[in-house]
Amino acid sequence: MKTSRWESQFSSRFRAWRGSALAPVALCALLAGCDVGPKYRPPVQTAPAVYKESPDQFKEADGWKVAQPQDAALRGNWWEIYNDAELNALEEQLNVNNQNIRQSFENFMEARALVREARAQYFPTLSVGPSFTQSRTSSNVGLQNEASGGSGTTTVQGNGSSNIQNRQYSLPLEASWEPDLWDKVRNTVRSNQYQAQLSAADLENERLSEQASLAQYFFEIRGQDELQRILDATVAADKQDYELEKARYETGVDQEISVVEAQTTLESAQSAAINLGVARAQYEHAIATLIGKPASSFSMPVKAMVTAPPPIPIGLPSQLLERRPDIAGAERNMAAANAQIGVAKAAFYPTLDLSATGGLESSTLKHLFDWSSRFWSVGPSISELVYDGGLRRATVNQYIATYNANVAAYRESVLNAVQQVEDNLAAVRILADQINHQRVAVDSAQIFLKLEQGRYDTGIDPYIDVISAQTTLLGDQQQLANLQVQQMTASVQLIEALGGGWDRSQLPTPGQVTAKPAAADTAMDH
Numbered sequence: 001m002k003t004s005r006w007e008s009q010f011s012s013r014f015r016a017w018r019g020s021a022l023a024p025v026a027l028c029a030l031l032a033g034c035d036v037g038p039k040y041r042p043p044v045q046t047a048p049a050v051y052k053e054s055p056d057q058f059k060e061a062d063g064w065k066v067a068q069p070q071d072a073a074l075r076g077n078w079w080e081i082y083n084d085a086e087l088n089a090l091e092e093q094l095n096v097n098n099q100n101i102r103q104s105f106e107n108f109m110e111a112r113a114l115v116r117e118a119r120a121q122y123f124p125t126l127s128v129g130p131s132f133t134q135s136r137t138s139s140n141v142g143l144q145n146e147a148s149g150g151s152g153t154t155t156v157q158g159n160g161s162s163n164i165q166n167r168q169y170s171l172p173l174e175a176s177w178e179p180d181l182w183d184k185v186r187n188t189v190r191s192n193q194y195q196a197q198l199s200a201a202d203l204e205n206e207r208l209s210e211q212a213s214l215a216q217y218f219f220e221i222r223g224q225d226e227l228q229r230i231l232d233a234t235v236a237a238d239k240q241d242y243e244l245e246k247a248r249y250e251t252g253v254d255q256e257i258s259v260v261e262a263q264t265t266l267e268s269a270q271s272a273a274i275n276l277g278v279a280r281a282q283y284e285h286a287i288a289t290l291i292g293k294p295a296s297s298f299s300m301p302v303k304a305m306v307t308a309p310p311p312i313p314i315g316l317p318s319q320l321l322e323r324r325p326d327i328a329g330a331e332r333n334m335a336a337a338n339a340q341i342g343v344a345k346a347a348f349y350p351t352l353d354l355s356a357t358g359g360l361e362s363s364t365l366k367h368l369f370d371w372s373s374r375f376w377s378v379g380p381s382i383s384e385l386v387y388d389g390g391l392r393r394a395t396v397n398q399y400i401a402t403y404n405a406n407v408a409a410y411r412e413s414v415l416n417a418v419q420q421v422e423d424n425l426a427a428v429r430i431l432a433d434q435i436n437h438q439r440v441a442v443d444s445a446q447i448f449l450k451l452e453q454g455r456y457d458t459g460i461d462p463y464i465d466v467i468s469a470q471t472t473l474l475g476d477q478q479q480l481a482n483l484q485v486q487q488m489t490a491s492v493q494l495i496e497a498l499g500g501g502w503d504r505s506q507l508p509t510p511g512q513v514t515a516k517p518a519a520a521d522t523a524m525d526h
Contacts, residue, residue, distance in 0.1 A: 037342015222305025
């Protein structure tokens with residue numbers, strides 16, 4: 001095929017341009033991967049060999065045992081360890097409808113989007129901007145021109161003067177690319193990936209917190225129902241005593257003071273029984289909010305709680321680093337801060353920008369797509385900041401300080417985790433022992449009341465002694481119920497301190513947080 005003259009000229013110009021313009025590209029290939037940031041190494045954090053407050057460490061421990069073997073761990077739906085169908089159903093509703101969890105999930109989706117935004121800097125930008133302009137010159141500029149066919153320029157004459165009208169059609173295409181010579185973009189992507197992983201850990205921490213709150217409120221309500229049962233029984237007994245005392249007074253067997261004492265005891269018990277409704281209603285409303293329902297449309301059936309917490313697998317302190325989402329998040333926060341140091345250090349090095357512009361341009365639309373209407377320009381540019389008043393150095397120092405602060409926060413989170421486990425291990429263990437003694441106290445109070453009632457019936461002791469025995473029994477029963485609630489809620493807090501059923505293997509990888517999420521996850525409302 002015969003080559004035209006313009007094709008030969010274009011080929012020779014392209015070869016000349018390629019020899020000069022591709023040199024920076026070759027340089028980019030050689031310099032690519034020059035990471036000027038520090039290499040990330042997670043700090044070593046040691047943990048105790050065993051938990052000091054574990055019941056296994058106390059020979060006198062009685063009433064509550066941890067699950068065996070010691071290296072066991074909770075998995076998945078941790079609340080199922082309580083074997084309560086009602087609690088299971090509420091937790092399932094919470095996982096779907098809780099708005100705080102939903103908010104944390106959307107924050108995670110935002111963090112994932114930021115990763116893809118950062119990755120976009122790896123690639124060139126292309127833009128196209130079709131345009132049409134028409135202009136007319138002033139007749140007083142001293143220009144005279146004749147209309148030429150097909151030129152798009154028209155001379156308009158009148159009153160001894162002329163105007164020149166111009167039309168221009170343009171279809172430009174612009175491309176620009178800044179190679180990532182010093183891994184500024186790569187470190188930005190890494191930082192955003194680690195921040196997205198941190199957001200995923202925050203989501204799991206929020207989920208665990210909401211689940212634990214629901215379980216605690218649930219057992220608080222059960223405790224209130226148990227207290228209600230105790231007080232209702234007390235009120236019924238006090239009513240019977242009051243009626244009996246009135247009859248004894250009316251028949252002249254007892255004095256009026258005994259009637260007044262019986263009535264006072266009855267009214268006090270009724271008042272206490274009514275007051276229980278305040279706390280129960282508030283716990284019920286709190287559960288409604290947790291499961292995403294209006295408090296006005298949610299109710300829980302009355303059911304007294306008399307169970308003890310089940311054995312809980314606590315594992316070893318060293319496992320906390322893998323089981324707690326907040327610790328995993330703190331570690332990812334360190335990694336993100338470390339990557340930001342690399343981003344800041346990249347500012348000390350020159351930047352290379354490759355840009356090219358090309359397209360079609362013509363004064364008439366019918367010739368716009370002719371080969372002769374083409375235009376182009378291409379060329380690299382290198383820039384280096386000479387003086388910034390110490391801004392770059394201060395920025396690097398800022399991120400170094402941020403990283404060091406995150407290291408301290410990570411170590412503190414580990415220490416807090418161990419403390420929380422120890423606190424709640426001690427609480428569950430000590431409360432179990434206290435509950436055993438309190439049960440003995442309740443049994444003794446019941447015997448005391450029975451004996452005192454016999455002495456009163458035979459006329460040995462006054463009725464005030466019976467009231468004292470009744471008050472002692474009621475106080476011991478209430479104390480026992482409160483201790484049982486404390487032990488159950490402490491067991492929930494212990495599970496929360498252990499990380500629930502989560503472990504670090506569930507944390508999404510950098511590749512997973514970079515991938516585009518499913519359309520259902522990005523919908524406005526679903």
